[in-house]
Amino acid sequence: MYGIYMNRTITEIQRNILDFIIGEKVDRGIPPTRAEIAAHFGYKNRSTVQQHLKALANKGLIRLSRKISRGIELTLEEKFFIPRPVIGEVAAGNPLTIYPDAIDTVELPSIARMPGDSFLLRVKGDSLKDAFIFSGDIVIVNPNLDPRNGQIVAAVLEDAAVVKRFYRKGDKIELVSENPDYKPIIIERNYSKFKIVGVVIGVYRSMGNKAG
């Protein structure tokens, strides 16, 4: 509509720079300066970076606030959604296999700033429906927390992953579904093929276009 035709394809170098900017925003909380980008990629001056940034801006992927340090805004998906890898699907009902690589990406709101080592899992199954977690929801898992009784955790059990409520009972660990259709999983103390992956600290559900 507006005379300028936007070429949306970006080069590999531009892609790498964009990824670096996103990574810095996510991990450090602030976008990088030209100098920081140049240092990261080994450029000897900032002009090279500036040209790549202008290219990215022309293609509509970022917006540069003039004269503002670190003034790089992401315009991905109308500035609102950022693709995040979903590293696996996790059974709220019966265990499902975790895939070695990310199975998918989900468009989390740019709200969805993940801290360094947290990750996302998509829930399959309905065993947690009484905890208001449903099939298709994205759970945010923090691997740095020790689970307390009653919290919902993600755990790996024989190369499969589950999301269930956690209870420690003496020597044993009990993983309980909220849904009475599923029986608790009881893990003995010295069972080796079991590992708590992290604590579910949040649930996100996109309301997309679908009705409900």
Added chain:
Amino acid sequence: MYGIYMNRTITEIQRNILDFIIGEKVDRGIPPTRAEIAAHFGYKNRSTVQQHLKALANKGLIRLSRKISRGIELTLEEKFFIPRPVIGEVAAGNPLTIYPDAIDTVELPSIARMPGDSFLLRVKGDSLKDAFIFSGDIVIVNPNLDPRNGQIVAAVLEDAAVVKRFYRKGDKIELVSENPDYKPIIIERNYSKFKIVGVVIGVYRSMGNKAG
């Protein structure tokens, strides 16, 4: 107003500066510089700001990255949660009044980066429970979208706010609860005290400590 002297508590001025930093991070995506803070509060130089920042850093509320522009890190809640104002409570059941100021803050994951003009509402009531939105959930409202039939919207009706499913039927707009206990609200075409606030694009629920 000069408060009670206490080493660990922060003063009102420090609180205001902290709020401004959080707001800038949330709204603009980047923390402010000393100069920007000074301009906002009417200080004539940056040294005043620097002293307040040092006070905040001494009290553990922020961390200052030396020589890094905009290098203000929030250390709230282990860097993971950021308080966001909840501008009102919204009835999924019957309308509730919107308060002139933020009624509360909710600790969204720092994941929770909101775009400039989107906002959060906490849902009260159970009229949307069949859409899996429950009392206490935080809905993310994008005011820049035009609602389509079947989408869940936030609307203001005579100074109260509701979250309901939207249907346009000829001249009328129908706001439907998922829960059959509540009757649809029907708005005539030229009814002036009605306004669509935005489309609910996501739901976030923190899993806190509680077992629920």
Added chain:
DNA sequence: ATATATACCATACATTTGTATGGTAATTTA
């Protein structure tokens, strides 16, 4: 009474930062 925290001001300075201009070279597009 003395030390400390708060709350502003002014001045100063070495770096950093965004930005511009101009150059070389390879590649892609029209």
Added chain:
DNA sequence: TAAATTACCATACAAATGTATGGTATATAT
């Protein structure tokens, strides 16, 4: 073939930035 685009380089500069020092004044704590 000509014109862009991409991908680097070097140099330059005004403005912005973090930071420090020192001053004045008030309020609080020991």
